[in-house]
Amino acid sequence: MGDPKGFMSTPRQEWPRRPVEERARDWDEVYVPGALLPIISKQADRCMDCGIPFCHDACPLGNLIPEWNDLVSREDWRAASERLHATNNFPEFTGRLCPAPCEAGCVLAINQPAVTIKNVECAIADRAWAEGFVPARPPERLSGKTVAVIGSGPTGLAAAQQLTRAGHTVAVFEKDDRIGGLMRYGIPEFKMEKRHLERRIEQMRAEGTKFRTSMTVGRDVGAAELRGRYDAVVVATGATAWRELPVPGRELNGIHQAMQYLPLANRVCEGDLEVSPLSAAGKHVVIVGGGDTGADCLGTAVREGAASVTQLDIYAQPGGERDEDTEPWPTYPKIYRLSAAHEEARDLRTAPAADADARLFAASTLHFTGDDSGRVRSLHLVEVDEMRRPVPGTGRALPADLVLLALGFSGPDQEDGLIGQLGLTLEARGTIARDDGFATNVPGVFAAGDAARGQSLIVWAIAEGRAVAAAVDRYLMGGSRLPAPVSPRDRPMRV
Structure with a gap:
């Protein structure tokens, strides 16, 4: 350990995000460029180098987390890159896209905020590319296979x-x-x-x-x-193979799968299209599905200039703390998390009819209605209990010009x-x-x-x-x- 008392003296500090008003107007990554490296060595110091590092088991890659945390705390970036790449081919991907089950398994997380393992991983990967620590490694000889x-x-x-x-x-x-x-x-x-x-x-x-x-x-x-x-x-x-939503009105125009919508927005960023054919600009958007894909649709619709965006989650709103009876440490708990997209929706107030961050929890779609031209105009929903049974008297309709289904695969x-x-x-x-x-x-x-x-x-x-x-x-x-x-x-x- 670089600092044996780091986990006691240093609070958790994550990679800061850019202001919502700024980042919602562009497609750049949401984090403040260059703001991670100045804080990451002290964050790596928080690793306890515990006797049994459960973060290893929490990550299927078996990442050698305490080892590269220690190397980062000593600012030995080359060695840290070697240990990181020993188990992970693409740490710059996982450092940005993984929900970090390793942090849920961090021993420190038993009673304190976990080490920012994901941020440390991303910092190592980015520094490795900047310093030339990840050259191509062609084989010395070919097998003929x-x-x-x-x-x-x-x-x-x-x-x-x-x-x-x-x-x-x-x-x-x-x-x-x-x-x-x-x-x-x-x-x-x-x-x-x-x-x-x-x-x-x-x-x-x-x-x-x-x-x-x-x-x-x-x-x-x-x-x-x-x-x-x-x-x-x-x-x-x-x-x-995406999951469908077999409810009345599904055949109306304007209802699309998330993976029909997201690729077009990405093609705009690639320069293939000037405007997405399914752009949310000026539309009332409802996203059915409370997972990461739904959040990706949310952030995309915000950037396209939607009139409103609401996300439906059939599950009840989780609490802010781990339930030790049902999801004890070191399992990955289902707790309330505020992604960058939800933070944007909350601050920009994209969904007046929904909860603070654009999500409606414990909500189930009943049917869609449309106009005379066959285009969707509203989504009808009902609140459900913990068994997903409709709660009488809770039905209502949301305006919907574009509905995105993010129900998994x-x-x-x-x-x-x-x-x-x-x-x-x-x-x-x-x-x-x-x-x-x-x-x-x-x-x-x-x-x-x-x-x-x-x-x-x-x-x-x-x-x-x-x-x-x-x-x-x-x-x-x-x-x-x-x-x-x-x-x-x-x-x-x-x-």
């Missing part, structure tokens, strides 16, 4: 980088016109500027990974044909033909079945990430990418020295 990775989200990219560095010739197939998957077109620019993604892609190209964009496996190239051309195939397409999309052409077996819930070694029922075909695990966090996606890479390497070479941080059966810590 070839691997196709289908999907370029965090799982696919992590698997591809690990396999390329092990000496295999890897090609990543992506259906969109740019690499990145959900990080490219699902995550708004204000949460992670795409320059961070571009930097990693260029590193991977320099290491030897090949990228094939605008290539839908199952349509543009046959899945069976691809399997015949490569020694192994990794299916990492993500869980893109059930598994991989089967319409492209990939699963059917390969003959992959599915679990009852719609995800790809696999054994304890990430192998599917088809020899040489492996599945990882949300496509097989189901919708999960970015740290689980990267952990699965690293683990499936070890499994593929073992299949090709008879053994592997690549790390495998998780198994297909591992799950987050729960009661």
Whole structure:
């Protein structure tokens, strides 16, 4: 520990956000540029170097958190970068996008605010890039084996980088016109500027990974044909089959899935479009779904100039403190959190009919009504109890010119033909079945990430990418020295 008493003498201080009025007018990241490094060494000093670091288990990557906290407190950034990258291919992604289950598992969090692990991680990654500590690492020799990775989200990219560095010739197939998957077109620019993604892609190209964009496996190239051309195939397409809302009026114009809306806003930021065809500008927007995707829609609609934005969450508003009976430390608790988007909605008063931060809790959608042209004009809802039963006399309507459904995802999309052409077996819930070694029922075909695990966090996606890479390497070479941080059966810590 840099300071044995740091956890007692130094209060928690997070990376400050830019003023709401300023950041809501642009698409830049919400944090104050350059404001993290001056505070982070003292924040790293708060790490207790506890005997049993539960933050390791709380993070599926097994990040060596006390080690790089200590190195940051001593301002040894090169060594900190080495320890961080030993377990995580893309810490600048997780440092911005992960909800930090490691902080929920911090021993200090038993009775004090946790160490700002996520901020420390982001600071190390950014400093590493600035100082040139993350050069490309091409393999010293090639194995002669070839691997196709289908999907370029965090799982696919992590698997591809690990396999390329092990000496295999890897090609990543992506259906969109740019690499990145959900990080490219699902995550708004204000949460992670795409320059961070571009930097990693260029590193991977320099290491030897090949990228094939605008290539839908199952349509543009046959899945069976691809399997015949490569020694192994990794299916990492993500869980893109979105959940529907089967209520009366769903067919009205103006009701869209979140992942129809967010990619268009991202394409505006990429310069592909001048204005999104689904822009929220001047519209009354209602978002159905209380998760992170709904919050991304909220922040996007605010920046597009919506007349109002309301977010519906079917769950009751959680408390501000952990419930030790139902969600004891070190599990990740469901508590009231104020994301940057909710802070913006609160301060700008985007939803007069909702609670302070634009969310309506314990709210269930009954039906939609529209005008004579078939366009949605209102959403009708009712309050529900803890069993999701309607509470009599609580029905009301919200004005709605644009409704966004952010209800999560059930598994991989089967319409492209990939699963059917390969003959992959599915679990009852719609995800790809696999054994304890990430192998599917088809020899040489492996599945990882949300496509097989189901919708999960970015740290689980990267952990699965690293683990499936070890499994593929073992299949090709008879053994592997690549790390495998998780198994297909591992799950987050729960009661």
